[in-house]
Every structure is written in structure tokens, then in C-alpha cells.
């Protein structure tokens with residue numbers, strides 16, 4: 001066979017096999033939000049799909065709240081994740097009148113999305129109080145709260161803001177509480193159990209309700225809509241993987257009731273099983289469900305350290321590469337400088353989590369958007385210190401450079417940067433230490449790092465796991481501080497050590 | 505030659521330099537005398553092109569060397585690196601720079617061992633000598649000195665004064681030297697220009713100023729720095 005004919009044959013074979021092979025090999029990506037129930041259901045979805053074996057499964061779990069998880073789905077970063085009908089109509093479609101499954105499907109179709117039939121459980125919002133508070137004040141329904149305006153409440157940020165949460169509830173029942181604070185959901189249980197607050201928002205399938213001995217107040221005037229659990233998926237998924245989709249519908253739709261879900265939640269949160277074990281137990285896989293010590297995440301501290309370090313190092317290098325020239329530009333042109341410093345200042349006021357969420361439509365989920373967000377966040381101290389360092393140089397020293405007719409670059413490299421190096425390095429150091437902390441949020445968009453432990457720990461209310469992420473992060477911040485003291489010795493000219501830039 | 509014709513500079517409402525005309529002949533030394541705030545430094549900065557005049561013309565033929573009060577040496581560079589910086593900007597070879605610095609160090613009276621120290625490790629007088637060597641590095645025809653000895657103790661000051669007078673004469677530089685010290689003006693200047701509030705009050709030799717003051721201010725200025733008569737008796 002001539003080489004030419006061989007090539008032609010190969011081309012034909014590839015043309016025939018290529019698309020099919022690529023099609024089959026494209027993994028299905030399942031996502032979840034960062035709370036127990038979402039993790040468990042996503043794990044169930046993944047295991048069912050793996051049993052069908054139509055395509056490899058990729059898990060992208062713990063993607064923060066609705067904004068991030070839905071963002072990931074909309075931008076095609078994931079194919080499917082567990083969601084609630086109420087959330088779809090209120091937070092995604094922003095139309096409370098759409099409630100039935102058929103109506104939701106019709107409205108989701110133009111967006112290239114679809115939903116499964118309801119899984120069976122409904123995770124509605126509810127208000128809960130400690131059992132002794134309920135007994136003492138005779139609280140049974142939400143209406144009863146109106147008689148006790150002196151009570152205080154801690155609500156999850158989502159519940160606090162959403163119109164189908166506290167603002168609407170308050171209007172509906174005409175409630176007045178003495179103090180309402182926002183708090184990460186997983187922490188509200190401790191707050192109510194320790195008596196710091198009286199009322200918290202919970203979910204009807206909460207595994208923690210029994211553990212903290214809480215009483216759910218009856219929604220006697222029917223404010224909370226039904227948050228029936230469904231699987232929200234890209235419309236391409238049923239087309240691409242029809243057998244998988246059918247299996248999910250048959251084995252999950254209508255098969256997980258409130259009690260079952262609460263039990264699965266409790267298995268994870270109270271009995272310290274992994275999400276995968278709880279999911280396997282539900283699917284009747286005895287072998288995989290056998291409890292083991294929960295080592296899977298904490299055992300990963302070494303790997304997470306590398307991930308975290310990489311997040312910090314890469315974003316810092318990028319921030320310096322961009323921030324240094326921006327700072328110099330600001331110092332050269334006063335007007336540009338003011339606009340620029342203001343812009344970067346505004347960037348800094350965006351909450352880190354929101355900034356991460358903004359990255360999803362642009363960069364998807366995972367390391368890239370995390371790196372972009374972290375780099376932007378690290379920019380301010382670097383730009384500001386570069387600007388301050390270069391503009392506050394001794395006037396005579398600057399004049400002298402002009403008199404000597406140094407070129408623009410000579411002036412920069414020989415005079416301005418060395419003299420400003422103390423100040424610039426202080427900015428870089430600040431940025432580095434800040435980034436170690438901020439990088440823990442990367443886990444919310446699948447960026448990895450120590451945040452993975454913190455996010456899961458918060459979801460599981462597992463203090464040990466939270467600390468397993470938080471303590472190494474604090475240690476890393478310390479280590480980076482020390483490392484930078486050493487780097488200072490290298491970067492800052494010797495006579496300027498311990499000086500402030502312009503000493504003569 | 506160095507010439508200013510009718511030069512004016514204002515900062516907001518403040519007139520720092522008020523219609524000043526001034527000519528320094530090639531190879532001569534001119535002293536700009538005046539009290540604080542009279543506009544001396546501003547005139548040098550205008551000549552150097554660091555400031556733009558509001559009106560009038562300035563002409564200088566040839567490059568300029570600039571020396572200021574505390575030397576304005578770069579703290580992160582050694583004495584050697586500071587002094588050779590203008591040559592480095594001109595991309596001189598290392599050998600040429602070293603040879604030039606050797607000659608200049610001798611001229612300004614700097615021990616070679618001092619050249620590898622940082623400014624923070626030098627005395628005020630030594631720093632001034634480094635600053636002077638830097639100003640002379642490219643051998644500019646014009647030297648502008650802004651109170652170059654202002655920060656020195658009386659002994660090193662007197663010593664450097666005589667030293668400088670010799671150097672200027674030997675090198676044939678066109679020199680404009682700023683001071684508010686009458687003794688220094690007497691030593692350096694064949695011609696003295698006395699400034700007040702940005703205006704030239706009188707121009708002439710020391711004798712002219714002392715014997716024929718153009719305004720009462722001239723006599724007042726000179727008298728203010730004269731040693732008390734009963735003190736001279738002891739010297």
C-alpha cells in the first residue's frame with residue numbers, strides 16, 4: 001500500500017469513527033450546590049449513570065448556591081444538577097406563576113434546559129425554634145411568632161434576601177422580630193442551639209432537625225411554595241444519553257420522599273458517612289455503602305496544599321504582572337491614575353463570592369475562573385503601593401534623573417523601581433497573604449484548595465473538617481509572610497533595608 | 505554662556521521669579537545671593553528645564569551639571585555608581601567610566617576607598633564631593649550649584665569652598681552658584697546678583713554692593729551676616 005493510500009484510508013476511518021468516538025467519550029458532568037442534600041442527590045445521579053455506563057461521569061460538586069450552580073449549567077460547564085421547582089420559578093425564571101412541571105419544562109425549553117419528574121421530596125423553607133423555646137412560649141405555627149416581637153432570628157443570606165424568603169414571609173404574616181441577622185446556613189443551628197438566636201430558617205428535609213432538637217413551625221397561612229426536588233439538566237443530555245436519562249427518571253422520580261431524604265441527610269451529617277456511601281445505601285449497593293472512617297477529604301490535605309499554593313502563586317504572579325504596569329501608568333498620568341485606582345477600588349468592594357460567580361459565564365467553573373477572580377482581587381494592594389511608591393519619591397532625586405537625561409526606561413529600572421521597591425514589596429506581601437484567605441472561596445466554583453474542606457465542612461456542619469481546611473490556610477498565610485521577608489532581602493537593594501524608600 | 509532675559513515664573517498667585525535678566529559669561533562664576541524664598545532655586549530649576557517659565561527667554565550653550573544641598577545621591581547606589589550614572593546613561597564602557605572617575609575623585613578630593621560605600625555610609629562633605637564628581641562626569645561647560653555647602657559644618661565648608669574656587673578656575677567652567685551666605689558670595693563671586701522676592705535688587709562686585717547699595721535692603725542684607733564689630737577684634 002502506498003503511503004498516500006494509507007493516509008486516505010486513515011482519513012476515512014477517522015472521519016467515520018471520530019465523531020462517534022468523541023461523542024461516546026464525552027463525559028456527563030454532574031454538579032451540586034454546597035449543601036448535604038444537593039451533594040447526596042448529585043452522587044445518586046452519578047452512581048445511577050455509572051451503572052448505566054453510557055458515558056463516563058464527572059463530578060463537579062459543591063458549586064456554592066443557585067447563582068454558581070445554575071451559572072455552571074447555563075454556560076455548559078455541567079450537564080445536570082439537583083434543583084427545586086420553587087427555586088427555578090423564583091430565582092431562575094423570575095416568574096412565580098410558573099409552578100407545574102409541564103409549565104416549567106415549557107419555559108425552560110427555550111433556554112436549552114429541561115427537568116426530570118419530581119423526585120418525591122420537597123425541600124421547602126421552614127422556620128424552626130428550639131424545643132424548649134417552643135414549649136416556653138407556646139409556639140406551634142408561624143402565626144404564633146407575631147405575638148413575640150422580642151425574638152431574634154438568624155437567616156441564611158439567600159433566605160434573608162429572596163422575596164420568597166424572609167421579606168415576603170414577613171409581609172405575609174405581618175411579623176416583627178427584634179433582631180434579624182444573616183448567617184451561613186450551616187452555622188445557624190449552633191446559633192439557635194446555644195440560645196444566641198431564637199428562630200432560624202431550615203429545610204423540611206434537614207438532617208440536623210433531630211440532632212439539635214428543633215421544632216418546625218407550621219406554615220399555617222401557606223406562604224412557602226412547594227420546593228419539589230427535580231433534576232435540572234441541559235436539554236442535550238436526554239438526547240445524548242437517552243438510556244441514562246430514562247434510568248434516572250425510572251429509579252429516582254417519585255422514589256425519594258421527605259423522610260428518605262432527611263434520613264440520607266442525617267446519615268451524612270450525623271453518622272459521618274460519605275456522600276457516596278449514603279447514595280450507595282439508597283441505591284441498595286451494600287458493598288459501597290459500608291461505612292468507613294471519613295478520610296477521603298481530610299486525607300487529601302497534601303494535595304489540597306499544592307492546589308492552594310498553586311492558586312495563590314499563579315494569581316499573585318498574574319496580579320504582579322498586571323498590577324505593576326498599571327501602578328506605573330497611574331503614576332505617569334494623573335487622570336488615568338485616578339480613574340484606574342477608583343475602578344480597582346470598586347472591584348475590591350465586590351464580595352469575593354459574587355466576583356467568583358461573575359466569572360462563570362466568562363470562564364466556566366474550575367481553576368481558571370478562580371484564578372481570574374483571585375488575580376483581580378490581588379490587584380488593588382499591588383497597584384496602589386506601586387503608585388504610592390513611585391509618586392512619593394524625593395523630588396530632588398527625581399529631578400536629578402531628569403537633569404542627567406536618563407531615558408524613560410533607564411529612569412524606571414535604575415531609579416524609580418529600586419527606590420519604590422520597599423513600598424511595592426509591601427503591597428505584594430499584603431496581596432499574597434490576602435489571597436491565601438480569599439483562595440479558600442475558590443472551592444465554591446470547583447477551584448480546589450483548602451476551601452474544599454471548608455465548603456464540605458460547612459455543608460456537613462463538621463467542625464473538624466472546617467478546621468482541617470482553615471488551620472492549614474492560616475499556617476500558609478504565616479509561611480508566606482515569612483517567605484516574603486526573605487524575598488524582600490533579595491528584591492530590595494541592601495541600603496534600603498528597613499528604610500522607607502527615599503532616605504538619603 | 506548662560507543668559508536669562510526677562511524671565512518670570514509664578515506659582516498660583518505667588519510670583520517666585522519676577523522679570524529676572526542675568527548673563528553669566530563663559531568661564532566665569534556668578535553668585536546668586538538672597539534670603540530664603542527669594543527665588544534662587546526656582547531660577548536654577550528654570551535653567552535646567554525642570555520648570556517652564558511663564559515668560560522670557562533662557563539660553564544655555566552646552567550641557568549642565570547640577571549639585572544640590574544634600575547631594576541628592578541615590579541611596580541604593582554606591583558612590584561610584586552614583587557618580588558614573590550620567591556616563592552609564594550615555595553607554596560609556598566600564599573602562600572609560602573607571603578612568604574618568606579616578607581622575608574626578610582626585611580632583612574633588614575623594615579617597616578611592618570611599619567610592620564603594622553607599623551614601624548612607626558617607627559624611628556630608630564626602631557626599632557633596634560625590635555629587636560634584638557626578639556633575640562633572642560628562643565634563644559639561646556649565647555648572648549649577650544650589651547651596652552646595654549649605655549642610656556642612658564650618659570647617660569642612662571652608663575647606664571645600666577654597667577647593668571649589670580652585671576647581672572652577674582650573675576647569676574654566678561657567679558657574680552659577682546659589683547661596684545665602686555672604687562670606688561664600690565674597691569668596692566665589694567676581695559678580696554677585698542679589699535677589700529679593702524674585703526680583704534682582706542689585707548686580708555687581710562685592711565692593712559695589714557694600715559701598716554703593718542700590719536699596720537700603722542691600723546694606724541690610726550684608727550687615728545682617730557681618731560679624732559683630734567687637735567680635736572681629738578677637739579673630
Ligand SMILES: Nc1ncnc2c1ncn2[C@@H]1O[C@H](COP(=O)(O)OP(=O)(O)OP(=O)(O)O)[C@@H](O)[C@H]1O
Pocket residue numbers: 515518519520538539540541542543544545546547684
Ligand atoms: N513647586 C512649587 N510650587 C509652589 N510654590 C513654589 C514651588 N517652588 C517654589 N515655590 C515658591 O517660590 C518661592 C521661591 O522659592 P525658591 O525655592 O526658589 O526659594 P529659594 O530662594 O531657593 O529659598 P531657599 O534659600 O529657602 O532655598 C517660594 O515662595 C516658594 O514657596
Ligand SMILES: [Mg+2]
Pocket residue numbers: 544545546650
Ligand atoms: Mg533654594
